[in-house]
Amino acid sequence: MAGAPGLMAACAALALAVLALWVPAPAVRGNRDWAWCAGVLLACAVAKAAGVLDAIGLAVTLFYLALAFGARAAGRASVRIPLLVLTGVCALLLALHRLPGFHNPLLVDHAQVSAGAPPFTLYANFDKAIAGIVLMGVFCAPIRARADWLPMLRRTLPVLAATLVVVLGAGLLLGVVRPDVKWLPWTSWFLVNNLLITCVTEEAFFRGYLLGGLARGMEGRRYGVAVAVVVSTLLFGLAHAAGGPLLVLFATLAGFGYAAAYLRSGRIEGAILTHFALNAVHFIAFTYPALVR
DSSP states (O other): OOHHHHHHHHHHHHHHHHHGGGOOOOOBTTBOTHHHHHHHHHHHHHHHHHTSBOHHHHHHHHHHHHHHHHHHHOOSHHHHHHHHHHHHHHHHHHHTTOSSSBOOOEEEEEEOOSTTSOOEEEEOOHHHHHHHHHHIIIIIOOOOSGGGHHHHHHHHHHHHHHHHHHHHHHHHHTTSOOBOOOOOTTHHHHHHHIIIIIIHHHHIIIIIIIIHHHHHHTTTSTTHHHHHHHHHHHHHHHTTGGGOHHHHHHHHHHHHHHHHHHHHHSSHHHHHHHHHHHHHHHHHHBOSSOOOO
16 A cells, blocks of 8 residues: 555544544453554554554554553552653653654645745644554543533533633734634645544643643642642643744643633543634634744
8 A cells, every 4th residue: 555545544544543432332351442442553554554654663652552551550659650651751752753663644735824824734643643542542531421422511611612712812912813714625634633633632641641640649639630730731831832932821821721621521522622622713713823923
């Protein structure tokens, strides 16, 4: 398999692997992880055939899976904590494209999305998606019962609306963006890529793994949850440092909204939907990525 058809097949398999996280698969010997694990392995096989993943990338993926499952299964803190740290470091390196073996397909190359904004490049980041799928499957307990979706949405929507108003309102007031309604030929590619890779992975890491893990670790301590929110949100902001201080500011502001959605809904999906809504409205209705200052 090679060329455009192979890359399309790899992207489709990767999307299915992400969606498999929410499949209400029957338990096999008490375990429901088999569905999304099978999705990951299938995506890896298709990606390897398409040249998106090589043998080193496959080995990295399997090692990362072993780390995550080992961290979850470890009983003693002396074993569990180092494995959790290693899993987090590995996830971060994957998301930042610092581990070898991945050849992420280029979807959009230096496109001018908005007048007055720098050009935009979009990749289907296989390594970042793998980081998110494993964190979601092992640490985040995705919704798998249809009855749980509506309560999550009811709790999330007020926070989602407030996050849009505060973050985009601040962007308008500071002259970072302006209204710019558009629908480009590749907007659908952007939205699917942003939801299944960017939002799932970043929320799985910063809210599900980091905020959730810190909150559990400080359970019973005064202001433990508040400290977990502040630490995870500041780290989320700093993760956007390559875009400059203004992007760090807006990412931090948005991060508090995502954390509020996660805590209010009690579900990682609340944070994912809030993150995606902000990114989607930003892309479709305002300057993207931002006005050159």
